[in-house]
Amino acid sequence: MATRRIISTEKTILDKDDDDNVGSAGQQSSSTAPAVPMDVILKLLAFTLAMVVMPIGSYFLTVNTVFRGNSTYAGGLAAIMANVVLVxxxxxxxxxxxxxxxxxxxxxxxKE
Known part of the structure; x- marks a missing residue:
């Protein structure tokens, strides 16, 4: 099996990647901005917390108080609350x- 030797004047894949990052002025352009805005991350975290807390909380709050020990109805309410958070x-x-x-x-x- 033959191997390929890299000639010093030939650009490798890594060199080509470095050329893609160079701006028009010859300086490297870098973006430190996050890919996802912070408000989107906060909304996702809030809904994740709500998805955990609301169904479990509604189950335990209603199983003995509202539904008098009937765990089927309390579980149904918990499923409905999970769907409410999702919607x-x-x-x-x-x-x-x-x-x-x-x-x-x-x-x-x-602009027009």
């Missing part, structure tokens, strides 16, 4: 997506 997250995500589109349209109209 709430979907609605918030859709509204956020629509607000991003509206902002892009407003910026496009201001």
């Amino acid at each position: 709430g997250y979907v609605i918030v995500a859709m509204n956020e997506d629509q607000s991003d589109q509206l902002e892009a349209k407003k910026k496009g109209n201001k």
